[in-house]
Amino acid sequence: MGGLSIKTLSLSHFRSHRSANLDFDGRPVALIGANGAGKTNLLEAVSLFSPGRGLRRASPDDFSKRPESIGWKLRTTVVGLGGDHELETWAEPGEARQVRVDGKAATQASLGRVIRILWLVPSMDRLWIEAAEGRRRFLDRMTLSFAPDHAELSLTYEKAMRDRNRLLKDQIVDPHWYTALESQMAEAGAQITQNRRAALARIARASTGDTAFPRATLALSEPDESDLLTALADGRRRDLAAGRTLAGPHRTDLAAVYTVKGVPADQCSTGEQKALLISLILANARALAEDIGHAPVLLLDEVAAHLDEDRRGALYDEIVSLGAQALMTGTEAELFRGLSGRGRLIRVSDAGGQSQISSQEDI
Template sequence: MIRQLILTDFRSYATARLETAGGPVVLVGPNGAGKTNLLEAVSLLTPGRGLRGATAAEIGRREPGERDGRPWAVSVRLADESQVGTGVPGPGAARRVVRINGEPAPPGRLLDHLRPVWATPEQDRLFSDARADRLRFFDRLVFAAEPDHAAAVASYDKALRERLKLLVDAVEGPPADPAWLEALEARLAESGARIARARVAALTALQAAVDTRADSPFPQADLGLDGVAEIWASEGADTDTLTGRLLDGFRSARARDGAAGRSLYGPHRTDLTALHRAKQRPAAEGSSGEQKALVLNLILAQVTRLRDLAAPPLLLLDEAPAHLDEARRAALFAEIEHLGLQAFMTGTEPALFAALEGRAQMVRVRPGALES
């Protein structure tokens, strides 16, 4: 658990320090005060771009007239006295660095210490929004338990971009270098097979966690993955078989992808599906409140399946209570306490957190400042 959080030139904060007791932390303040900035800072203590999906160069604080953001840093001291931090060394730097106990470390090592899981207002209509958003959401759930999944997705995405450029350039120019195209598709097939198998394993574990929560006031979902590679993996295809089938598929899709100007085949086209179990209808047909409740149940199921790992999950909830009725708000807080989680939650009104009075640390957030 986080005992101390320090920000330097991060978003709206020139500097900020928050000491915690290790339990739930409620951040209350008006819109624009910087509540979500604090959650984003914690979310960056994991591989990837954090809950806003921002690049490292977009995060540093800017004074009027400054073109590039200032060098920024996020640092935490954990209950075991470990020091974990990340940031950029210079103005506008594109790549962040990670330090653990003062020593440089690869981003994947962050998961040895922290595993942030978050829900944001952007997820309130997750099941009716763009397919790519759902897949990014699910892939983050996957690599919270399997850090290698993030590297496989990054490798796949890079090869996919390079292959598409070759194919598009070849439509009106000279043919693509066949050796380079074969090499890229081999990389895509290998990474894609690893991705598909990891997704299927994670979905199985997540569905099992959802099923154990039958008494939860949050609706349950029956989950699925609509993608040919994931279907093959769920049917028992091993990695070599998956790799061979994907390689054949990429080769067959060359002409179509080049003509379309986009990649129409592969695990990046997979969709996460969800059926509202009680109503037996697709989650996409539900209201934003219904979808939010389904997403929260998935998040709590994710937390349940991560609890036994070396680094327990840390829950970040941005405006999560705002659109829940009083009974579900109370149930959410009760589950957080029952699971023994450290949770950082934001809201505009203290009344939203009345059920936590005396059991959570209340922090007033004002522009650029914190008041405990």
């Protein structure tokens, strides 16, 4: 089973990289360099070939290299669904991000129909103890990997909800103003919830079997809103008082339990919480490999530094077994010794505030 993969990557005036060109061969890649050298910026560049705002959730202007701020551009060739594709994304100063697929203007959502990308970054380490918004984003990234149309549904729902919230803040009480918006929210919201539940069921089926990482049992924590249209209509008086919509899938939370111990994730140790996250990313990758016949691209930022040698080896073994291309970052090559003979090493260095690719070699 082959994996989806990045074949080439070109960056122009992106973050700390004025110009960079990289070639990949589908194997796992270790990006090595000192903190601040620009390793994570390369992962972020790849993440922008997936729908959304990338692994840092930044705005287009934030990607532009300082102090020039003349805009930025990324180009990649990928082994994607249906064959090879050329993808481009860029933004001029103050403008929205643009996308081209095989030379034709496209939407961000269309990227999910070409290639599937999953990521795990240090900011997600607090996922189980932070506010519910972060867990919803994590849930929707998983869901999007199975259902590329999930992004468009979410945009439809959020736009209708913003318009409804504007009416609420303006204290509009005439029901005719709400009817169409609430119908849009109910239709999109029902599909969003259905997609989320299907994704969790798929993750659960892929979480069985022997693994070095603990299994997490996931569940949605949501109010009983089987008829969202009625809930929205009945809740207008309450929502008018609050000035915002208080019912719908934007209020859903994701709960996780360390399966073997029966302990909620937010009560687990820091190390256990990290291991549960890795387990979920790997389960997501296994499920996709089974469903679409190709493993997704994995972006794993500083993941090796938090694992002992045995677990690092187990992670690399599972990535290779999946046939997945994983781009991983670390400060030293020793962290990736367990990949010996099965991956590539790319050294990234800082030269006066500008990132450079120092060398590319086999591990």
